[in-house]
Amino acid sequence: MKRILTIVVITITAMVCTNPAAAEPQRRPRIIIRPQTPNPPGPRGRYVDVDYPSPEKRAANLAEVLGLNEDQKNKVQAIFVEQDKQAFAIWSNEKMSADVRDKKLAEAREAASKQVRGLLTDEQKKKYDALAPPEKPSEKIRLEPDPKG
DSSP states (O other), X not given: OHHHXXXXXHHHHHHHHHOHHHHSOOOOOOOOOOOSSOOOBOGGGOBOOTTOOOHHHHHHHHHHXXXXXXXXXXXXXXXXXXXXXXXXXXXXXXXXXXXXXXXXXXXXXXXXXXXXXXXXXXXHHHHHHHHSOOOOOOOOOOOOOOTTO
């Protein structure tokens, strides 16, 4: 009986001494917890992109990149505020089709871009033009009948 007890004690002691988990606590991987509630709905019941920068932030970012003076920054901010008002009015119109809405939004963006460009010096215009992404040709998906029938 003593012999069995001694073997059990030695076995348990050996297991505890050789177990790396007992020697040092293991770290658990980080768990990222996201909120379970959705963002508040915007106009027409759609969800608003919360991270969309305000006109003030957009003007400050442009001022930093282009080196605008305070007067230029204030004028750019006013242009962005007006652009946001136009975009909100376009999105609020429920009778407008998606194609027309996209066209009007693009026109509002283009008009704001031209107004901003009109405020800049020649050196700032070069930097501003370099910021614009290169235009891609529009690729439309053409649905054709299956030749195999």
